[in-house]
Amino acid sequence: MTDKREVIIEVVDLHKYFGKLEVLKGINEKIYKGEVVSIIGPSGGGKSTFLRCLNLLEEPTKGKVFFKGEELSAKDTNLDKHRQKIGMVFQQFNVFPHLTVLDNITITPILEKKVPKAEAEAQAMKLLKTVGLEDKAKEYSRKLSGGQKQRLAIVRAMAMEPEVMLFDEPTSALDPEMVKGVLEVIERLTESGMTCIIVTHEMGFAKKASDRVIYIDGGVIAEEGTPEEVFDHPKNPRTAAFLSQVL
Amino acid sequence: MGPGVIEVFLQYWPMFLNGLLGTLKYAAIAVFFGSVLGALVAMCSLSKNKIIRFICSVYVNVLRGTPLLVQMYIAYFFVPLAFESLSFLAKEQCVILSLILNSSAYVSEIFRSGINAVDKGQTEAARSLGMTSVHCMQKIILPQAIKNILPALANEYIAMIKETSLAGTFMLYELMYTRTLLANKFLTWQPLFIIAAIYLLCTMVLSKLVGMMEKRLSVSD
Numbered sequence: 395m396t397d398k399r400e401v402i403i404e405v406v407d408l409h410k411y412f413g414k415l416e417v418l419k420g421i422n423e424k425i426y427k428g429e430v431v432s433i434i435g436p437s438g439g440g441k442s443t444f445l446r447c448l449n450l451l452e453e454p455t456k457g458k459v460f461f462k463g464e465e466l467s468a469k470d471t472n473l474d475k476h477r478q479k480i481g482m483v484f485q486q487f488n489v490f491p492h493l494t495v496l497d498n499i500t501i502t503p504i505l506e507k508k509v510p511k512a513e514a515e516a517q518a519m520k521l522l523k524t525v526g527l528e529d530k531a532k533e534y535s536r537k538l539s540g541g542q543k544q545r546l547a548i549v550r551a552m553a554m555e556p557e558v559m560l561f562d563e564p565t566s567a568l569d570p571e572m573v574k575g576v577l578e579v580i581e582r583l584t585e586s587g588m589t590c591i592i593v594t595h596e597m598g599f600a601k602k603a604s605d606r607v608i609y610i611d612g613g614v615i616a617e618e619g620t621p622e623e624v625f626d627h628p629k630n631p632r633t634a635a636f637l638s639q640v641l
Numbered sequence: 642m643g644p645g646v647i648e649v650f651l652q653y654w655p656m657f658l659n660g661l662l663g664t665l666k667y668a669a670i671a672v673f674f675g676s677v678l679g680a681l682v683a684m685c686s687l688s689k690n691k692i693i694r695f696i697c698s699v700y701v702n703v704l705r706g707t708p709l710l711v712q713m714y715i716a717y718f719f720v721p722l723a724f725e726s727l728s729f730l731a732k733e734q735c736v737i738l739s740l741i742l743n744s745s746a747y748v749s750e751i752f753r754s755g756i757n758a759v760d761k762g763q764t765e766a767a768r769s770l771g772m773t774s775v776h777c778m779q780k781i782i783l784p785q786a787i788k789n790i791l792p793a794l795a796n797e798y799i800a801m802i803k804e805t806s807l808a809g810t811f812m813l814y815e816l817m818y819t820r821t822l823l824a825n826k827f828l829t830w831q832p833l834f835i836i837a838a839i840y841l842l843c844t845m846v847l848s849k850l851v852g853m854m855e856k857r858l859s860v861s862d
Contacts, residue, residue, distance in 0.1 A: 451765055478771030488766035492784050501780060502770040547766070554770055 399426040402558055402589055403448055408457035410443055417443045419613035425591060430584040432600035433593045435610040436636055441593045444610060445562050449480045481551030485563040487543040491536035495527060495546055498535050499553045521549040525579055541572030545579055558589040565596060597640055601625050609633045649831040656819050661839055663815035667808060668801040670737060675744025682745060683752035704746035710807050712739045717811050736811045747797055755790035756782055788858045795851040799844050
């Protein structure tokens with residue numbers, strides 16, 4: 395079977411050690427443009443580490459990571475330039491508390507893409523409107539609630555006009571009543587055709603929103619397939635055991 | 642016993658005032674240039690290069706692990722002898738240099754721990770957006786670290802006010818040196834209490850100010 399879809403991220407034989415502990419034990423995977431991929435699995439199984447290797451926040455101990463055919467893990471690669479195209483949203487939001495909501499969004503485009511300030515701010519206001527934060531633009535981001543911070547973090551990444559978005563348990567640190575609002579924003583993003591890779595414990599969301607589900611356990615991809623395949627007919631007993639505990 | 646403390650103070654207060662000004666000046670010079678040098682050392686000690694990090698840790702450990710008085714003696718007697726090229730330095734400048742170097746070791750640790758205290762997620766978020774490491778340090782990390790750094794730096798200045806008393810040993814005109822000057826007038830014990838009182842007053846007032854600054858900085862959280 396030949397696949398004509400464009401590969402946006404590819405990892406080849408990815409290994410990651412923390413000291414002597416081998417967290418990733420040889421992962422091969424391709425992510426295609428426009429795909430929404432959910433990564434599920436038990437804690438400590440390597441999901442987040444895998445995601446963080448995709449933009450080299452974790453340096454692979456062995457193996458290669460490609461973004462649009464260019465090797466990010468190569469020593470001479472211009473990582474900053476590539477990272478502009480790979481947005482990331484963190485569990486702990488990581489908004490810049492000393493900056494206003496607006497500045498959180500505009501600072502990187504102005505600094506690194508030389509976007510004129512007025513243009514960057516107009517763009518930021520547009521983005522803030524899409525997540526209902528336009529009236530918070532002038533406030534310091536540390537004053538926002540968790541859900542607001544995470545929505546800000548998402549549009550901050552979007553302002554760089556990325557080609558792929560990585561989500562690292564984006565709702566795990568939120569109060570329950572905040573989860574829905576954030577998931578709605580992510581879902582809208584997935585529907586707009588953005589390539590998304592989402593590490594999540596929200597199984598309902600993973601099942602509904604993703605094209606493909608990857609189950610990572612013990613540092614390897616133990617199973618992958620469409621949501622129906624993985625959730626309804628898991629082939630690997632470990633997947634089945636995991637799902638029976640969380641569903 | 643001779644005249645009382647108050648009498649001595651009333652008679653010689655301009656001498657003590659000059660001494661105090663010298664103390665404040667030397668402490669300011671030490672902390673200011675120590676901060677410039679210390680910032681550099683801190684940046685190097687956060688470097689990825691193991692050799693640079695090792696050199697920094699030796700520098701900091703030697704300067705913090707040996708008494709300032711010993712460092713001053715070495716600067717005063719040994720450095721001008723051993724390094725011809727440094728002979729343009731007056732003896733006084735050698736002593737000031739040792740104050741600066743000593744301060745830089747402490748300040749570098751203040752910077753380093755202030756920077757390390759900023760949540761690692763801030764760096765990760767900035768770098769994941771594609772921000773360069775220099776911009777990330779300038780615009781994201783340092784503005785947040787400054788809150789931890791400023792009070793500690795002010796405390797370093799307070800500590801330095803006391804440390805500079807050692808410079809009087811090398812005839813630099815600071816507060817402690819007034820004791821030597823007055824001892825020549827057979828006033829042996831009175832100046833000590835006056836000097837102690839002035840040091841105490843200075844450090845207490847400045848500590849109070851630092852406390853107020855800390856409060857104001859934490860309000861903005």
